[in-house]
Amino acid sequence: MKKKLVVIGAGMASGRMLEQLFEADPGAYDVTLFNGEPRGNYNRLMLSPVLSGEKTYDDIVTHDAAWYEANGVDCRFGEPVVRIDRENRIVHSNHSSAEYDALVIATGSAPFIIPVVGKELPGVVTYRDLEDTNAMIDAGVAGKDAVVIGGGLLGLEAAAGMAARGASVTVIHLMGHLMERQLDPAAGYLLQRDLEKRGITVHCKGATKAIMGHGKAEAVLLEDGTVYPADLVCMAVGIRPETRIAVDAHLEVERGITVDDALRTSDPHIFALGECVEHRQQLFGLVAPLYDQAKVLARTLLGEEAAFQPVKTATKLKVTGCDLFSAGDFAEGEGREDIVFRDPGRGIYKRLVLQDDRIIGVVMYGDTADGNWFYGLMKDGTDISEMRDTLIFGPAYQGGAAPDPMAAVAALPPEAEICGCNGVCKGTIVQAVQGGATTLDAVRATTKASGSCGTCTGLVQQVMAFTLGSDVAETPQGMCKCTDHTHEDVRRLIRTMDLKSIPAVMQELGWKTVGGCHSCRPALNFYLLTEWPLEYRDDRQSRFVNERNHANIQKDGTYSVVPRMWGGVTTPAELRAIADAADRYNVPMVKVTGGQRIDLLGVRKEDLPDMWADLNAAGLVSGHAYSKGLRTVKTCVGKEFCRFGTQDSTGLGIRLEKLLWGSWTPHKVKLGVSGCPRNCAEATCKDVGIVCVDSGYQISVSGAAGMEVKETEALVTVPTEDEAVEWTAAFIQLYRENARYLDRAWKWTAKVGLDWVKEHLSDAENRRALNERFELSQSVYRRDPWAEHAKPGARDEFSPLADFRLEAAE
Amino acid sequence: MTNWIDIAALDDIPPQGARLIRTRTGCVAVFRTHDDRVFALDDRCPHKGGPLSEGIVAGHTITCPLHNWVFDLNTGIAQGADDGSVATYPARVENGRVLVGSEIIARRHAA
Numbered sequence: 001m002k003k004k005l006v007v008i009g010a011g012m013a014s015g016r017m018l019e020q021l022f023e024a025d026p027g028a029y030d031v032t033l034f035n036g037e038p039r040g041n042y043n044r045l046m047l048s049p050v051l052s053g054e055k056t057y058d059d060i061v062t063h064d065a066a067w068y069e070a071n072g073v074d075c076r077f078g079e080p081v082v083r084i085d086r087e088n089r090i091v092h093s094n095h096s097s098a099e100y101d102a103l104v105i106a107t108g109s110a111p112f113i114i115p116v117v118g119k120e121l122p123g124v125v126t127y128r129d130l131e132d133t134n135a136m137i138d139a140g141v142a143g144k145d146a147v148v149i150g151g152g153l154l155g156l157e158a159a160a161g162m163a164a165r166g167a168s169v170t171v172i173h174l175m176g177h178l179m180e181r182q183l184d185p186a187a188g189y190l191l192q193r194d195l196e197k198r199g200i201t202v203h204c205k206g207a208t209k210a211i212m213g214h215g216k217a218e219a220v221l222l223e224d225g226t227v228y229p230a231d232l233v234c235m236a237v238g239i240r241p242e243t244r245i246a247v248d249a250h251l252e253v254e255r256g257i258t259v260d261d262a263l264r265t266s267d268p269h270i271f272a273l274g275e276c277v278e279h280r281q282q283l284f285g286l287v288a289p290l291y292d293q294a295k296v297l298a299r300t301l302l303g304e305e306a307a308f309q310p311v312k313t314a315t316k317l318k319v320t321g322c323d324l325f326s327a328g329d330f331a332e333g334e335g336r337e338d339i340v341f342r343d344p345g346r347g348i349y350k351r352l353v354l355q356d357d358r359i360i361g362v363v364m365y366g367d368t369a370d371g372n373w374f375y376g377l378m379k380d381g382t383d384i385s386e387m388r389d390t391l392i393f394g395p396a397y398q399g400g401a402a403p404d405p406m407a408a409v410a411a412l413p414p415e416a417e418i419c420g421c422n423g424v425c426k427g428t429i430v431q432a433v434q435g436g437a438t439t440l441d442a443v444r445a446t447t448k449a450s451g452s453c454g455t456c457t458g459l460v461q462q463v464m465a466f467t468l469g470s471d472v473a474e475t476p477q478g479m480c481k482c483t484d485h486t487h488e489d490v491r492r493l494i495r496t497m498d499l500k501s502i503p504a505v506m507q508e509l510g511w512k513t514v515g516g517c518h519s520c521r522p523a524l525n526f527y528l529l530t531e532w533p534l535e536y537r538d539d540r541q542s543r544f545v546n547e548r549n550h551a552n553i554q555k556d557g558t559y560s561v562v563p564r565m566w567g568g569v570t571t572p573a574e575l576r577a578i579a580d581a582a583d584r585y586n587v588p589m590v591k592v593t594g595g596q597r598i599d600l601l602g603v604r605k606e607d608l609p610d611m612w613a614d615l616n617a618a619g620l621v622s623g624h625a626y627s628k629g630l631r632t633v634k635t636c637v638g639k640e641f642c643r644f645g646t647q648d649s650t651g652l653g654i655r656l657e658k659l660l661w662g663s664w665t666p667h668k669v670k671l672g673v674s675g676c677p678r679n680c681a682e683a684t685c686k687d688v689g690i691v692c693v694d695s696g697y698q699i700s701v702s703g704a705a706g707m708e709v710k711e712t713e714a715l716v717t718v719p720t721e722d723e724a725v726e727w728t729a730a731f732i733q734l735y736r737e738n739a740r741y742l743d744r745a746w747k748w749t750a751k752v753g754l755d756w757v758k759e760h761l762s763d764a765e766n767r768r769a770l771n772e773r774f775e776l777s778q779s780v781y782r783r784d785p786w787a788e789h790a791k792p793g794a795r796d797e798f799s800p801l802a803d804f805r806l807e808a809a810e
Numbered sequence: 811m812t813n814w815i816d817i818a819a820l821d822d823i824p825p826q827g828a829r830l831i832r833t834r835t836g837c838v839a840v841f842r843t844h845d846d847r848v849f850a851l852d853d854r855c856p857h858k859g860g861p862l863s864e865g866i867v868a869g870h871t872i873t874c875p876l877h878n879w880v881f882d883l884n885t886g887i888a889q890g891a892d893d894g895s896v897a898t899y900p901a902r903v904e905n906g907r908v909l910v911g912s913e914i915i916a917r918r919h920a921a
Contacts, residue, residue: 176845185845332870334884515826515844518866518873518880541826545864545875553875557861801829801840801908802817804915 005029006091006100008081013274013290014106015041015063020298022071028302031073032098038078047133051161084249086267102269102301105246109239109275118211124233127158139232142166147220147230149208151178155236163200170201170228177204182326187349187365189507194322241276254278261307262300263293273297282310325371328378330361341392342510350392357385370394409462419456424449426463433467480519482511487740491527500532502539523741526664530736533777546626550785551608561600562625563615567635567653568596577618585611595632597623609795612786621784629664633657638675647692649675652721656728662782666739684712687745688728697724701731702746710746713754730767733774734760812900813912820906828863838914839863841883843870849883850901850910856894
């Protein structure tokens, strides 16, 4: 007599298990199949093409009515099981019951609903089965606002599907980048960029606070206060094993139903597989291990020895046009190494994580053709040391001759595209080099290769080196160890590629480190704020300590505070406020600086905001004595008081300081204005020096009085104060836009030549445009940072997080 | 066995920034990295005593603001040519809260 097998759940795991069972021994069991959904097994992986309209339900059915009939399966679809009677071995559904000799629980998983206000509103759906999918399709999302909560595999498939049906979709993701369990930040970034290109808004680090609406979902509110309109909200934050029926039957359940290697539960007659089980503390969400379980369970049911061994699995995202592949472990760690290939222009990124000469992780984006080959090497634990040099290029470049770093380049056919931006192929570059273009600049000039985004520069150089043989091509000096791009390249690319954040620069230009270093971050911050004054938000954490805390750190960790004294002029009231502040905060030293102001030295960090508030109250603002920006404008008394004075040098100094203060520059900027050629303000060793004469104003630039001492060079003489101001601002802006970060003005003019500067500034139209751009930037930056950081609520970072000094030591 | 003390919300520490914990024997800096992990280290560079909490956090490293010594936040060991290390303490994030090991209270110098 045949034994009775009852299966709860007609999903992909149990479907595969039945196939295996019938194949091995069609006569072993009479099978009864219960399923809560009113249908049999279909390919759930294909729900996203159904959602996007690329497929229909009929296309994705894996086992139709005929199949069940042919195998004699008693199908009880639309009948959720309500109770398992273990004593009498009977399963009860809401309509019927069935006896069993062996029972298989394959209830899968249920979507996790985040417990926020409004989660029960109509219009809030999950994305797990055909019902959910149809709910989204039936909602008629075209032209509506949809919000997907969760930027994992499922959430993104839902988002792409609804976007394809014409919805305006926003994805809210709690973590810093999309699909963080499968992708590293670099690949997550490329994915986000591709999704944004198709009009999907992505909001990372977004925590959902509430779903708002009257009688139906209307909007989603985030913790940070952002509100996104939403006619439809799809929750795709994760799944949890569906174990209720097993819990009710008092089977052993941890996070999932616990099973042994043979997939047996704590009851010897009951088995489980799929997303509802927990095997050796592990849960399963991808299809490959479920199919392995199906194979094992079929053999177990037939009385054969079989053991389930989980293996590393690979993930692919099923969104048309977003090609990604991820497998294994790609976290950074001790003893792990990376091989990375990037071609940001084409949106291609490949990263292999190695340990002990074996691949332990693979992340690929854009071109995943070699994914399975890498996956195979990883699964087999193949020693890759022999092919390491060309490994990243895939199987096409392995074997044959000894590995040669040039091999990959040499192997490229002449028509292989090297520069994606300008469509330059290898053959063109080889011809140019043979025709005499032996430097990178010459190749750029003749072929345009690497002339746009520049990310193929390394490859172009390899082609050149390969063509030239031993005559190695020049390599320009990179900004720092994080990149081979020069400062100038980075600035140019920020402009041409529309890069508006530090992460965007690092990703698009292929930074070699995570998060840069103390050398490149401040430079990038400066380049970005100069290029995009209105759009870019200053990154405080990418600034040196002095600029972050708006005070100068001293050797003992205290700070010095220097209020601004416009043109070196002060008042008794200001002096009293400074004296009071010095008293109140126990300032150990008060000193007059070389820039005509007063320095309060030895201030504790936590006192800074209070001290600033006190000084603000007396009308004093930050003197930026700490910044790569305008420091002081030193003046002499001028014709108002001095018997030799020819112009109002004090007044001009104050006017210039009020115009320029708060601006960020590549390095510090100091000005001097003297009222006559006796030059009491020592203007001729400043970055900009103005010496007043009877006929007008002599402007000279690029002096220095630091490690280098250098007299200024004459720029121009103008008859009016207004013109003096216009020329000065134009010079500062030209310096801001062109100098390398941390080059003082004199160093920059030495590189570009003063004639180049004069040429740019002598054009009146150009001067006006420079002034306009400077003023645009100043509309953002001409404000007192002390006032902003002294505000209640902005002060926290100046005080300790916790104080354990009074806690008893054990 | 580490006893954990809840000291603050993760968001109280700026991303790629640091905040301080005062103890009887000096300050401990709690760093938050780009990937929202936290690390607790003595706030004192072994070179010239610079406050590491005021350095630039990049990846899992911190650069001392005074003379640019770079330390691995995981181990406290100086990177590159510099030789030295900073004491580290257990710290982790759980449900958006920052937890540190209670030995920070009882720590001794050169612990």
